[in-house]
Amino acid sequence: MNVIMLGAPGSGKGTQAERITEKYNIPHISTGDIFRENIKNGTELGKQAKAYMDKGELVPDEFVCDLVLDRIHQADCANGYVLDGFPRTLPQADIFDKALKDAGEKIDVAIFMNLSNEYLVQRMEGRRVCPKCGAGYHTTNMPPKVQGICDECGSELIQRKDDNIETFKNRLEVYDKETAPLVPHYEAQGIVVTIDGKKGLEPCWQDIVTALTKFE
Numbered sequence: 141m142n143v144i145m146l147g148a149p150g151s152g153k154g155t156q157a158e159r160i161t162e163k164y165n166i167p168h169i170s171t172g173d174i175f176r177e178n179i180k181n182g183t184e185l186g187k188q189a190k191a192y193m194d195k196g197e198l199v200p201d202e203f204v205c206d207l208v209l210d211r212i213h214q215a216d217c218a219n220g221y222v223l224d225g226f227p228r229t230l231p232q233a234d235i236f237d238k239a240l241k242d243a244g245e246k247i248d249v250a251i252f253m254n255l256s257n258e259y260l261v262q263r264m265e266g267r268r269v270c271p272k273c274g275a276g277y278h279t280t281n282m283p284p285k286v287q288g289i290c291d292e293c294g295s296e297l298i299q300r301k302d303d304n305i306e307t308f309k310n311r312l313e314v315y316d317k318e319t320a321p322l323v324p325h326y327e328a329q330g331i332v333v334t335i336d337g338k339k340g341l342e343p344c345w346q347d348i349v350t351a352l353t354k355f356e
């Protein structure tokens with residue numbers, strides 16, 4: 141079963157990808173991991189990747205695609221894989237489509253975690269964490285008993301730095317421009333399964349399992 145995960149940052153696609161990996165025993169593949177592994181192992185692709193990065197050059201789409209192809213043709217992908225974060229743009233998707241076709245392979249299903257940007261921003265804005273014990277809260281979805289105070293240890297709750305709203309909105313803008321067009325791209329191929337992300341982690345997972353049943 142060859143799967144692509146689609147969805148905005150914060151949509152939970154990484155978490156669901158991990159679950160697919162566990163249930164079906166197929167690897168969860170991200171381009172960042174492939175880059176690191178190839179560089180660490182000193183492979184030919186790794187040397188090329190390092191050369192691009194040392195020169196501060198943008199890595200060409202063809203090269204990223206080569207890295208992904210090399211990875212999905214390794215033995216642990218014999219029963220399939222979950223691609224997370226690739227393709228990231230339409231040009232990458234076109235190159236990948238063609239490479240798969242040339243190899244006589246295909247993507248079976250693209251899981252789209254569908255959530256509006258407004259919802260994602262609201263969810264991000266409400267996140268609070270206890271700096272002392274690490275307990276997580278949400279101002280509307282999971283508020284503490286006393287506003288701003290940790291139920292567990294009584295410390296004052298904070299907003300994490302990486303929950304910075306402006307940074308997150310910028311990431312959503314980039315996603316809308318570069319990555320969101322992948323949804324209609326794969327819809328045209330008839331392989332998109334849209335999951336209503338608002339339902340929450342468990343109901344979404346059940347919907348995904350139901351959708352994947354026919355590819356088992």
Ligand SMILES: [Zn+2]
Pocket residue numbers: 270271272273274275290291292293294295
């Ligand atoms: Zn606490």
